[in-house]
Amino acid sequence: MSAALEGLAERYLHLERPTRWRKSEIAFWIATLLPFFLFESYLSLASQVAITALFALSLDLILGYAGIVSLGHAAFFGLGAYAAGLIAKHGWGEPLSGLVMAAALAGVVGYAASFIIARFRHLALIMITLGLGLLLYEAANSASWLTGGADGLQGVRMWPLLGYFKFDLFGFTAYTYSLAVLFLVFLVARRLIHSPFGLSLRGIRENPVRMPAIGAPSHAHIRKIYSISAVMAGMAGALLAQTTSTVSLEALGFQRSADVLVILILGGAGRLYGGILGAIIYMVARDQFSGVNPQYWYFWIGLLLIAVVTLLPNGILGGLAQWTSRWSSRWSSSSRRGTPP
Amino acid sequence: MLASLVGVLFDGFAYGMLLFVLSVGLSVTLGMMNFVNLAHCSFAMLGGYIAVTLMNALAWPFFATLPVAFVAAAAASVVLERALYRRLYRASDLDQCLLTIGIVFVSIASAAYIYGTIQQPVQMPPYLRGSVVFLGVNFAVYRLFLVGTALAITFVLVASLEYTRFGAQVRAAVDNQRMARGLGINVQRTFAITFALGSGLAGLGGALAIEMVGLDPGFAFSFLIYVLIVVSVGGLGSIGGSFAAASLLGISDVAGKYYVPQLGAFLIYLVMVGLLMWRPAGLFGKR
Amino acid sequence: MVVAMVVVIAARDAAVNAPALSTRGLNKRFGSLVVARDIEFALPQGARYALVGPNGAGKTTLINLITGMLQPDEGRIFLGEDEITSSRPEQRVKRGLVRTFQINTLFPHLSVLEAVTLAVCERRGHGGAWLRRLPAYRDAIDEAYGILGSLMLGNQCYRLTRELAYGQQRLLEIALALATKPRVLLLDEPAAGVPREESAELFTAISSLSQHISVLFIEHDMDIVFRFASRIIVMVGGRILVEGTPGEIAADERVREVYLGKRGHG
């Protein structure tokens, strides 16, 4: 691939370079297999990290790339979770098809919502997403005949994955499954942000006023990415429901929306790996802190957040990118990237 | 029937006034500096705990605790403003969210560590308890007191914004920061002071809130949503807006729960979403 | 019958020598303040018109009205012979009515090439395509590269927009506009803040644009205006004071007192 690119005009390379697989990326994805060998007893945590990472990735596409802040993204996570749970409860426990159906539902709702979302920005947008999310939560709570209300959805029975791998106590199947889905969705997201559409999204984030002035249908773009993001969030929810065979109202809750936002910002919004890194750091830190000190762990999480903001602006990846670019610019001001992946 | 209507409206208004005192500070600071301070309710919580400590441990009278709550919260905010907030004025609002959420976590943990997770018990002085009947309508004494306080605060705020030099500077800074700078107003300083006053009000609100909604370490988080609703619906930087929004939300919430209880939980959010779709900048908002 | 005839003829005439852009009785108020009053003008195909007037005369507002960023209270706007009064800004751009901004309105964290490629892709309708990677759209990239070259930005195109010198950012403003293949180009003080000698270069670049592009530009420097404009429209207080050739304008008394007079002590 890259061999063929030698001798190509710089202008192509300039746009092609950021789409290349870096060694660090490949190393990262290989590292995601380590839990299988090094931390078998952490597999169930690993699977939930992967699920959260997927959720954060879905938020990154709208927040990090299109600049749409949402405080109600758990709505789609929860929709996916309940859809997957209900399908399994009513006799169809096949995970993959359940995943697809759940994602589809989330996508449809996301598309419907996107017509509202695209019209607003700033605080109004944040509060409207928040409001819609809370409304859905209350609806799910009062529709206890369907959702099981506050006790959570009961009687979710999953069939073995591919008819062969049971969801085991170790979370072995759970992690394999979550990781595989995360990786596939990541590939899609990666391709998406390196496409012309991805460029248009960055355009919307960089300057929503200019976009119409160059003939770009911003609203259409926003509707599209929002629906895609909803599908991914729905997948994350479905994965959680399937791997734990539990669904509760908290899947829709404000807390979850807020957490994923924090996770994404922590890792670095607008960077493909921001959400994933954020999920790993936040959840592992939380697991460790709360293991040591179940009552006051969030004190340390709080300090962590404050430290990151003050030391590494724009999240961990953003901060690092800044440091490195400052560092490198001292040696040579080689052509720098707007948004490193 | 009419009696109960009046009663319901009154209760709603009183609840709204509580929301107003809690949120007005955030509205002004957000409007002036666009600084997303999600830790606003942490200052409220601080005020609450100060009041509780003074009342229960030192047996202070309730009224004496209120100014202390105000001052304590204001002081705390000054410290934080110097230590942390100041670094992030020019940072992205996402970073501001992260910082202030971090502060919320720390404050909740600290409160739980110091005061325990228990629900703080408070005993109002007898003359603030129970209710008075007027024209066959039941008015809770404490709510009457709350409304009075809130109205007084509103009056003071509006008056000082309209008629003092500092108020003028604040208004200028809210309307247009660049221009204010041009006019030689020290926006940084103006903001710091406003921020302190706003947080102080939050602290006062925290102290006033205990009797009605209780106080435990969760407060800093659980009331954040309501405060944000008031701020966004009212419109950034607008005291009148916050007042209108708070009373509107309070009344619609209580009235809704009374007349259509099955909608009880939905109503406040429905109202908010509806209003924001109608006026994205809020009732009295410019931007 | 006869009426029908007339209409047909009228239509044909319109088709023949319809101006590239024209407005009829545009009015816009902000509360009591009138920012546009009965604006009527026509910009012929391939023309180079200047729009001048003291600050606050409503020049930028007029551009906002024409490009749909503001909706007029009354009046109609025509691009060629078809009306666009109610179409959305991006639709107008698609039809070839494009503007630049007085204050740089760019994409700070996109590289120069990325920014222009973005505009090209949007014009070519690739804006929503996400199955193939950007580098696969070579002809789009080539076109963007070409545009940048024609505006002397060829050697800057791998830098981030925000790292460009101010003058170069002004050029990028125009590059973005050109990337949309405009038929009518509205330039809002393209040389604002650019030192004189550079601004002359900039306008040489503009005037050397293809004759298929009709240009209306706002500019304060009268020397530039007289050098590059075929006709000049003078606005004052939201209305068109006078329109004419540079010679006519230079001779016009009212212009002297209102406009040139102002420049005397401005």
Add this chain to the structure above:
Amino acid sequence: MRNVLRGLGGLAAALLVASPVFAQNTVKIGLILPYSGQFADTATQMDNAIKLYVKQHGDTVAGKKLEFIRKDTGGIAPDVAKRLAQELVVRDKVDILAGFVLTPNALAASDVSTEAKKFMVIMNAATAIVTTKSPYSARTSVTIPQLNETFGAWAYKSGIKTAYTMVSDYGPGHDAEGAFQRGFKEAGGQITGSVRYPVANPDFSAFVQRAKDANAQGIFVFVPGGVQPAALAKALAERGIDPKKTKILGQGELTDAGALKSMGDSGLGIITVFHYDPNHKSKLNETFVKAYVGDYKRTPDFFSIGGYDGMHLIYEALKKTGGKADGDSLIAAAKGMKWESPRGPISIDPETRDIVQTVYIRRVEKVGGELQNVEFDKIENVKDPVKERMKK
């Protein structure tokens, strides 16, 4: 790929088999509680009692040293609870799962208890069905129907002919509403109306006004413990509902120590049903409360007693099995166990593994200037009626 997975699957299976072996002379207990978040205080109270019991009875039972591993669910989070249960079993190799304040979390962890055959002690979660989810689980707290169906029947006998019910709009609330109305109607009473308020409801005045307008002889209320009881009681007082005329009936949380402190005299006369109160008159309870207050500077509540009795059940079961800690032996030992708790005589129903206990009817009165729940009636040996019906 699939072969690789299969290989790894084998590895995992091997480890799973390997896991229960060892844990020779220690018994590990995994406590899953909401130590942080909205329900943190419930965890605090329960954990205090657990610590107290261990302190009083030593940490060695039947020659085995007890080892506790505490995990935080951070509130209602079945996914987390299940994961923690899995990790406790797989990584920390615990023998017993215990705690569980919240029903969804208990239900989720029950799956793990079933699959891994681990003894599970539910120390609070009060929805009737919880114990049916795992054959290795037993409950030492209470069930909502156990209290409120009994209460409904009692209310009618006590002379209340018409009642209005107001409950929090979520699972436990619905259970309480259903149970009370059932008991009340079956006894012959008439429900004049009912209303449900949101779970997180800061202001009750509107609902209280409705209840008042319905003017029934009794108003039955249910709220989760914590912030709300005081707020509700205050609202009742503010709207001028006089407990001496209209009977206010509720489940014990409504008038627990903390709530009473902050509601003040507005609480006087409220009648509640409950299975435990720190002022319960018995030698055992007095010593328990004394010790508890001594260590933690606050009075125990029903979370505490659930934890305390839960520990007692674990200790006694271990003694009975001679330290064998596998699920089957422990649950077998637990079935039918009887003992005298600070709350009174209790036992574990051999069929349902659920608690059988005395239900107390109390009234809020001033005792030496202090508001207290004074027991003035009781119904003995009450089983969970829901599961009784299931059997039929």
